[in-house]
Amino acid sequence: MEKEERYALIIVDMQNDFVLPGSPASVAGAYKTIPKIREALDMFRKLRWPVFHVIREYRADGSDIEITRLRGFREEKPYCVPGTKGSEIVEELKPVPGEYRIVKNRFSGFMNTELDFMLRRLGIIQIAVCGTQYPNCIRTTIFDGVSHGYDVSLLTDATSAQTPEIAEANIRDIANIGVKCLTVAEFGKEVRG
């Protein structure tokens, strides 16, 4: 496979606080996608293609959180605070040496991060996105990826939402802008020829 045919894998927000059932900002569908994300991760590790773990962090005082989340964060339950167990990537998907951890402060993995710079340095023009959750961080990351000129694939069975209806509605919209929406198995066939 030619160098320019490489993809980068972008795994979004698979942190304990979003993924573990009962966690402060749990996304109902996230936990059960872990095996499929791990399958994608193993594929990229085997191919030696770049992997980016894009995660969310907020300062404990809420000074950098979205205004719409500020009250809940301050008065109810903070989440994704650096140094806490909740902010860590789930055990099954922990980065290994050579994989990159990108901290984002808003929905999109491209907003105010070094993600685009690093993909460009690597010569990457194709990305495969998975993780959680469909309507927010996945969707904004995908739209920004397309806007930045990347050829984007969405790994549908490795991505989650609060309900299947929300997932489906988002997949429809994402497919409609020309993003390939594939299962991990379909993506594997695609890249292996």
Next chain:
Amino acid sequence: MEKEERYALIIVDMQNDFVLPGSPASVAGAYKTIPKIREALDMFRKLRWPVFHVIREYRADGSDIEITRLRGFREEKPYCVPGTKGSEIVEELKPVPGEYRIVKNRFSGFMNTELDFMLRRLGIIQIAVCGTQYPNCIRTTIFDGVSHGYDVSLLTDATSAQTPEIAEANIRDIANIGVKCLTVAEFGKEVRG
């Protein structure tokens, strides 16, 4: 003093690797500005005005460094790598609880960081900038600050360059776009009335 008259202090890149004589990316003028920066810091701490320590970090493999610095970083001496002593803020200027640490990956403190979001949340419209070094991170942070709509002051004796000539040439240009260029003492008189 009314809330809207508050300033935020932005201290740029006062990390061991840039400041300590003999350090890998040492800026000749930086070390001797520590007392003046500390004076400004003490003023802001006393006034209980916000303080932002803006610093630089690069991944150890150089995957996120500016292309112009890549070869030197990889082949000679890496710097500002998280977890190293060199990446830490100099002892005299270490942040205290309530002060913010902003990590940047490029020259400007506003580029791909949460700085603008956090200043807005605090209602800040005036910033005072100091640190190192004039032609790069100071200058880009100031120009971006003005572009974002902030009323910017430069603390001239708390800011440094490799040579006095470089400092003067930059102060001239910065003053010419309407930024107030004041010593820490002059700034102190200004804000205390």
